[in-house]
Amino acid sequence: MIEILTPAELGRAKVSGALVADILHTLKGRSAVGTNLLDIDRWAQAMILDAGAESCYVDYAPSFGRGPFGHYICTGVNDAVLHGLPRDYTLADGDLLTLDLAVSKDGVAADAAISFIVGESKPAESVAMIDATERALRAGIAAAGPGARIGDISYAIGSVLTEAGYPVNTEFGGHGIGSTMHQDPHVPNNGRPGRGYKLRPGLLLALEPWVMADTAQLVTDADGWTLRSATGCRTAHSEHTIAITDDGAEILTLPRGN
Template identity: 60%
Template sequence: MIELKTPQEIEEMKPAGHFVGSILNELREKTKVGTNLLEIDEIVHKRIADRKGAQSCYVDYAPDFGTGPFAHYICISINDAVLHGVPYDYTLKDGDLVSLDLAISVDGWVGDSAISFVVGKDKDPSDLRLIKSTEEALAAGIAEAIPGNRLGDISHAIGEVAAEYGYPVNLEFGGHGVGHIMHGDPHVPNDGKAHHGYKLRPGLVIAIEPWFMKTTDEIFQDQRDGWTLRSVDGSRGAHSEHTIAITENGPIVLTAREGDPLSKLYN
């Protein structure tokens, strides 16, 4: 069921979004060549433990698309992994493409956001192009998140950016409703038909999350951990995500980060 938030409830969601955004900014600065993925997970664990009212949305999460309960505080996907990456004992190397996906509840409300970046000096231009495409698709989707538009307008805008860059789009996983739970209705595909679907209304809060892979739209679940989703052909993936609220005055990016071009939509 799709739930609409009151203006007061949207205000109450802002601390969670700000907290998630601030941690992702911190992690971007601290994640370098030589950083171990378990160190990143522990930073998030400590930040959550130190914040009154904060709870991980991932620890013990056991949806039907995973194998058993998730046992970490952040999803970290490296190179050909694009979603649901389980942190493990791996030390980052020069040129690794890192995607960090973080969802935290603060005082009962969830913020969910993701960023991708390359560590080190050996930055493959094709990796940077892929990341840029997801960021542009995210901005395009958010721009369509206004009352009176349809859910398909958001999906279509994302898909158009992917098509311009020449990337195929997987429709198995996409954006979703956000509120007291991390994953709710509606599902927000990363491609679709403009002017179709659910009519957007003030109070709708959703995560918009374009994720693309370079040369395929097919994924498989890594059976070593039962969670990590990888490209079938080994090509790299990237992922960008924000939690946004639709209001009469336009979209508000609840998970906006300092330095993010979309931070102007935070208020």
């Protein structure tokens, strides 16, 4: 299903997007050496419910997971890049943490992810990997607009990631979003320009470049959810929800004031 939002629905999407961004910004500020992943999940739960919103994850039970997910946010540490199930783990100095959050408010969802390094240690290879996903995300957004095609976005993202030297997995990528978290069209993180669905004003897309340092192969953790790099290498993930407008694309998941 591909949804095209009305102006009223787009207004609600902006509210959902700002909420997701604000929660992620707050959680990043609270995530320090000694923080437990389960505390991050509890903080996310409190902020979502206090805002009168709903988690897109608690009851999420797709075919590829061992569902329902049962938590309010995805927390991936170091080699865990997607669908990180919160667990009893205390963050250490230099850990690379990915937070992925999807929330629905007034019937419209928004989705975003950030990766950052906890504590004082800043391993250069981790900094470079996070930077590559953020640059790829900006390139994908710049390629989006009315009349562009999904392949244009995929090509822009993939070009940045491959030029930075990272293998690209296209099994999981960006997606349409609206009344539900995951919709068509699928937006691979590599592709051919000029191919795929033509973008229209009112379409919402969640774009999410993610990479693993030295492999494109994923393995599923024993929890049935967490996807890790097959080699144990570090990973990074950046994501925004955007709305296609009459003259380009608007990022909906920026913290208020940015």
